[in-house]
Amino acid sequence: MDNVQLVIATLFLTVAGMVINSLLPSGIRATASFIFILINAVLTSIPALDALGGHPLDVVFQGTPFLGNVPFRMDALSAWFVLIVNFTCINGGLYGIGYMKAYREQKSNLALHWSMFLLFQSSMLWVCMLQHGLAFLIAWELMSLSSLLLVMFEHQKRETLKAGINYMVQMHVGVVLLTAAFIWVYVSKGSFDFSAIGSFFKENKNVWLFLLFFGGFGIKAGFIPLHSWLPHAHPAAPSHVSGVMSGVIVKMGIYGILRLALMLEDNWLAIGASLLVLSVATGLYGILNAAMRRDFKMMLAYCTIENIGIIGAGIGLFLIGKGTDNPTLSTIGLTAALLHTLNHSLYKSLLFFSVGSVYQQTHTRNMEKLGGLIRKMPQTAFFFLMGALAIGGLPPLNGFVSEFLLYSGFVEGTKTDNFYISTLMMLSLAGLAVIGGISLLAFTKSFGVIFLGSPRQPLAHVPAEVPLEMRLPQYLIVAVMLAIGLFPQYFLNWVVHLEGLAVHAPDMVAVTFLDSTMANIGRYSLIFLVLLLPVFFLRNMNMVSRPSEIITTWGCGYVAPNNRMQYTGKSFSKTLGKLLGFLVGEKKNYKEIAPEEIFPKERAYVSHYTDFFENSLIEKLTKPLLNGMNYFQFIQNGRVQYYVLYGVVFMLLLFLGTLFKWI
Amino acid sequence: MISLAMILLASLFFSGIVLRTKSLVSGRKGPGFLQPLKDVLRLLRKGTVFSETTSFIFQIASSIYFVSVLMAIMIVPFGLSKGLISFDGDFVFFAYVLALGKFFSIISAMDTGSSFEGMGASREALYSMLAEPAFFVLMGSFAMLTGHTSFHCIFTALHFSSHVSYALGVLATFVLIMVAMIENSRMPIDDPKTHLELTMVHEVMILDNSGFGLGLFTYAVNLKFAMYGAIIANFFIGDVPWYFAVLVFMAVQVLFAVIVGLLESFTARFRMAHNATFIFTLTSASLLIFFGVLLLMGKFI
CATH class of the missing domain: 1.20.190 (Delta-Endotoxin; domain 1)
Structure with missing residues (x-):
């Protein structure tokens, strides 16, 4: 065949x-x-x-x-x-x-x-x-x-x-x-x-058609402010579906944008620079919200938005490279975008699968109710840890490879003579560094709160490790991730080769210098792992020969500590939330204790973070729309007679229309 | 190779000088230069106490942290001779390898289930996140100025360009000293001598570590200081013979240690709420360097 x-x-x-x-x-x-x-x-x-x-x-x-x-x-x-x-x-x-x-x-x-x-x-x-x-x-x-x-x-x-x-x-x-x-x-x-x-x-102005397409594809991909479906749909779906949706369905939006970007004939610089700004903003916004959420699947959904921002930044670099006649820059940008697409699909599905296992065992998506799962589900904890390291862009895993490319792209981009582009590149570089920093915070928080410490609440039944058919795909993904992280040069070559086919040859330069750099990254990541062995071995030797004892955690002198006193995820990210309170609004619901209330009654305190764009932009638009629609409610009144009448009127219109040749 | 040896050498007495400076300033005689080193050696020989809440994460974290610092040190060059690891874009690798160590130290603090350690972990994560852009803008600016992206090439090229680059070097020194103070959780961000767990950052994170693990964490602080000292020294070691370079290197390290000591003696710790603002201000200092570079390259219109 x-x-x-x-x-x-x-x-x-x-x-x-x-x-x-x-x-x-x-x-x-x-x-x-x-x-x-x-x-x-x-x-x-x-x-x-x-x-x-x-x-x-x-x-x-x-x-x-x-x-x-x-x-x-x-x-x-x-x-x-x-x-x-x-x-x-x-x-x-x-x-x-x-x-x-x-x-x-x-x-x-x-x-x-x-x-x-x-x-x-x-x-x-x-x-x-x-x-x-x-x-x-x-x-x-x-x-x-x-x-x-x-x-x-x-x-x-x-x-x-x-x-x-x-x-x-x-x-x-x-x-x-x-x-x-x-x-x-x-x-x-x-x-x-x-x-x-x-x-x-080739013949018309490029910007407007691109913008129209970008609107359509951008909603799928989840660029701000078009992202608001993601944090609702991903948590609602069963975990394997969220994994696939987050891993690839948002990438279909990226596919569309890339397809369009490769066809552009003009306005590269304007489109590229706007895309870069929007992407870095998307990345920052996404990861900031991810750091705040306590629903772990919603956290991952926001994290997807962040990664879409990173991919978008790669596409932006590609276009800026074309606009400034810098083929090296455009190659790096496109490579970063394509490689990050692959990387993100790997670790995001891994993360969704591992938290899916947690959800299946504990029936809650609220990380504040969990804790200490690493004892009950050590392999799931390992998968999540690998995903967390990769998504934070830490070596020796695959996330580092594509983020590294993006960093080199930004540095390469500063070399232009254009003052604005240089500044934009430097600010994007700083933005990417902040994204990396916040994602470290977000993932140490979620890993720490879900898997480490001791259980914060008694669960309905004791969680256990999930069956092999659920772990198998995760092992597979980890293997591929490690392969990319430790031998990035081969994957780089594939992507560059692919670009040579996708983009007509003269536009692309052989980025041979990247090849050796990638080989170095892989080599040194490997050396890191190798160096770890003697230190850990020394430590273990020491452990065997000296007395060691196991007692309770040091409670700073307090003698009756309990599990509820552990640091919560909310408090872990609270300071960051307060710093950027204008972006991540915290809604609280509680009653102050009145001065005359000498013996306060039991009361509840509820607080949750809201999405800035959803609350202040989208709802502002949809509310008047809904109110306006109320005026037309009389049309849909539920009476069959009226619906028959509509049919009659419609047929009459058709008849008259054909009679008088309106149509 | 020579850079690794020099940094390791500097790390042996760095904390000693800091301590000595602090004690002299406060009118005490103080311990010998090698006392902190002896403390570390004592820790390495001791047995360990574990918390029953901890898992394997806690066991591997100290080693990973230590190796990550070691790995970062190997990237730092010495004058005109390369570090053990040197490739295009190695400064990104440098920052991310350190971040890997930090990731594990943070989750090992979360592993104990202690509210104090969680607090320290949260602060450490936040502060290092805020310091990140300062370092990247700094290195990015020099990469732009020199057209190279590895530590070694940047420093080599820097000294063959104009003398204005030394002025930028001074500003960079300020940023790097501050970054080093933040990364090591010292004054004015955090006071390692404080005795209240509520106000600690790094010290409270490693509260449950003992013996060998604590030794690794403690020595990593010395290594990190010497590493930042080495980066600062590189701004000033030009194309000079090796014995002169060694001299400059050691002078910078000693001076750096004295500055740290003086800073710790004469400044008070900031209020926790002000730390974030202060750290982020460093990024604007880095941006100043960036604009300086733009000026140098004549890109301002």
Whole structure:
């Protein structure tokens, strides 16, 4: 079979999988779905690998009904994202088998869930490959809707329902923008083919169309202020879904932006600089909020926003590099963006899987109720620790590699003669350093509060380590992460090679100096680990030969310490929250003790942090909109007679219209 | 290699000089120069007391912290000779390897489940986060000035450019001294001599460490001081013969130690709430360096 047939086979396999899934006995449904996911992944990865090898797929489906000629391309950029989607979906599916066992009574709900998971994977793959505006939008919509149903698995919960509706509405705002953008291109060029966008850019001003597309893709990716669906949808979804959503669905937005950015013909500097500013702001805002939240899945969702900012900064550097005729800068920027896309998909799914295991065992997402889980779930704690180190960009893991590239990019960018660009680069450098610092705070906090210390509250039942099928994908991810962290030069070479294919050759320079630098990073990270051995060995030798004893934690002389007196996550990040109180508003709900209240009664104190943009921007917009809509409520009044009347009026209009040739 | 040896040598007596300065200023005779070193050696030979709440994180943290500082030291060059590790962008690696050590020291404090140690951990995380941009803007500015991104190349190129770079060096020295004080939790951010756990930063974090682990943490402070001293010295060691360079290096280290001692004798610790503002001000000092560099390169329009 050639590659085209392979890809078309996935189309049928997905439909077949969805049908078969609903017919199978519920016990083997998850496994069957996983097999379909695996087959689809293999079938699409083969052409993807071919494309990376320099043989892109480029076919046009002639004369399809309604859409006309649909171009279908797998170039290097698509291939990169297809591979990332496949790897994450395989891990998500495998983890999901174990994770969903807890819900095995909800048979029909599970059947829908797994069918949607299949559709979800395929639609993401098609989004990467279809290059016809309308077909793309159909795949895009399928992706949004299937993920919506995945998010709303626990639909009986009110907050899940709310998060789902929020997600659906925001995704459709994005679709409207994308549709408008594609129609604009169609009106001006007469084609829905993506290549028409390129020729549109050649003749018209680039900024406005890019902005329209950026609005659509940016909502998916989660750039501020378009991010507000993320922190609601991710916690509501089952963990394997959040892992895949956070790992790859937001990357589809990045894919769209990258696709557009590669086609730009003009205004590189303006677009690049604005994108860089927005991205650094997104990164700072995301990680700052992540540091404040006590719902650990919401914390990870905000952290996704931060990482989108980092990826966006890479794309911004790429565009600035093109605008200032600095091919080294554009290569570094694009490499950082693409590599960070891969890295983030790895450690974010790892983190979501590990906290998913915690949620499954403890049934709470509130980290303040946890503590000391490292004793009960040591392997899960290890996964979370690895993810936390990687996301903080610390060596010897993979996050460091892409952040390092970004730092080199910023330093390279200061070399321009343009005063403004130099300053922008230096401020972005400082911004990235602050992002790194806050993420250290956020993740020491969450790891410390969830896994270390002693349990803050008695749990309903004793947590235990999760089964092997849930740990296996996490080991796999850790292995890949370590491989990237310790041997970054090979991955760098792949990405640079990919760029050579995606961007037409003269734009890219061979960044040979990066190659040796990357090799050095890997080598020295390895040396770090090796150096650790003798020190630790010495310590252990010492430990064996000297007396050691185990007693309670030093309580500074206090003799009756208890678990509730441990430092909480809230207090850990409180100082930072107060410092930046204008961005992270804290809402408190309590009653002061009145002077005449001599024996105060028991009272409650509630405090939580709110999202600045959601509260002060989006709600300000939606509230009047909702109020305005109230005036039209009489139309939807629930009386059948009126609805029949609407039908009659509509038909009458149609009749008159055709009679008098209005239409 | 020579830089590693020199820094290790400087770290042996650094704390001793600080202590001696403080005691002389306060009118005491004070302990010998090698007393802090002897204290560390004594700790290394002692047995250990563990908290029952701790896990393996606590066991590995001290080693990781120590090795991270050691690794960072290997990156620092000595005059015109490279450090053991030197590559383009090594200053990023330097900062992140230190951050790795810090990550583990923070979570090891959380591992004890003590509210005091959590408090110290939270402060340490916040302060090092605030100091981060100052260091990066500083190094970024010099990278921009010299067109190189490794410590060794930056320092080498710095001395072959104009003499104005020495003026920038002085400003950089100020920033680096302050960064060193913050990183080591000394005055005016934190007082290591305080006896109230509520007001400590670094000392309270390692409250439950004892024996070998505490020895590693304590010696790492000396190493870190000597490391920052070495970076400062590099601003002033130019293209000179090695014996002269050694002299300058040692002079800078001693001077640095004396300054630390004087700072600790004559300043009072800031209120906790003011620390954050103060630390962030360092970033503006770094930005001054950046604008100085822009001026030097004639980029101001």
